[in-house]
Amino acid sequence: MTDAFPATAPKLGLYPVVDSVEWIARLLEAGVRTIQLRIKDCQDHEVEDAVREAIALGKQYRARLFINDYWRLAIKYNAYGVHLGQEDLDVANLDAIRQAGLRLGLSTHDDAELDRALALRPSYIALGHIYPTQTKDMPSEPQGVMELKRHMARLQDIPTVAIGGISLARVPEVLATGVGSVAVVSAITQAEDWRQATQELLALVEAGTQPAEAL
Numbered sequence: 001m002t003d004a005f006p007a008t009a010p011k012l013g014l015y016p017v018v019d020s021v022e023w024i025a026r027l028l029e030a031g032v033r034t035i036q037l038r039i040k041d042c043q044d045h046e047v048e049d050a051v052r053e054a055i056a057l058g059k060q061y062r063a064r065l066f067i068n069d070y071w072r073l074a075i076k077y078n079a080y081g082v083h084l085g086q087e088d089l090d091v092a093n094l095d096a097i098r099q100a101g102l103r104l105g106l107s108t109h110d111d112a113e114l115d116r117a118l119a120l121r122p123s124y125i126a127l128g129h130i131y132p133t134q135t136k137d138m139p140s141e142p143q144g145v146m147e148l149k150r151h152m153a154r155l156q157d158i159p160t161v162a163i164g165g166i167s168l169a170r171v172p173e174v175l176a177t178g179v180g181s182v183a184v185v186s187a188i189t190q191a192e193d194w195r196q197a198t199q200e201l202l203a204l205v206e207a208g209t210q211p212a213e214a215l
């Protein structure tokens with residue numbers, strides 16, 4: 001059997017996904033303790049400074065800082081974790097990520113992707129997209145909360161994250177499925193008042209009150 005990736009918190013709480021070090025800094029200062037740097041479609045050398053600075057901030061705040069896509073840089077600067085999609089699985093060196101002691105989060109969008117992800121024994125599984133999203137072009141239809149709830153029945157032993165179109169108003173029905181974390185982009189970055197939005201989301205999702213382990 002494949003070796004498991006290192007454990008993360010059973011419930012990751014509020015999980016903002018943002019595209020700059022500036023957002024990382026302001027959200028950590030606001031109390032967020034699970035967060036992802038997601039800068040799309042760059043070469044490693046173009047994002048190296050941002051990845052290094054984001055990881056340093058994550059350590060400073062004892063937060064669970066995941067790097068999306070740039071797994072080599074995540075290893076180089078000893079990130080808390082890496083987030084990968086299904087396409088990334090075809091090219092990423094999972095053994096190197098595991099041996100470096102990084103947590104691994106994996107995206108899934110249907111049963112087949114869930115099967116593939118579970119076989120790799122990642123640190124958490126993300127399920128999306130739950131609702132229509134303006135943030136990313138999705139090739140599939142939204143799953144909806146009923147489908148999320150159905151998936152949760154087979155995901156009792158692994159931390160879970162819901163993503164895609166989740167607004168403050170939708171958080172209660174998402175949490176009612178039993179999912180342990182809510183990942184958001186626009187609910188924070190497009191909010192009229194991001195501070196207030198973050199505080200309301202944190203209060204609802206009960207984000208990251210315990211420090212990240214083994215930083």
Ligand SMILES: Cc1ncc(COP(=O)(O)OP(=O)(O)O)c(N)n1
Nearest residue numbers: 068083084085086107126161163183
């Ligand atoms: C928490 C979380 N869930 C899903 C994704 C999507 O990741 P991926 O499929 O790799 O797509 P991109 O984000 O790279 O466009 C995510 N980033 N975070």
Ligand SMILES: Cc1nc(C(=O)O)sc1CCOP(=O)(O)O
Nearest residue numbers: 128129133135164165184185186
């Ligand atoms: C980056 C991303 N991944 C998704 C997936 O389903 O894998 S949905 C998504 C975008 C989420 O943004 P918002 O909260 O603004 O809808």
Ligand SMILES: [Mg+2]
Nearest residue numbers: 068069084085
């Ligand atoms: Mg990706």
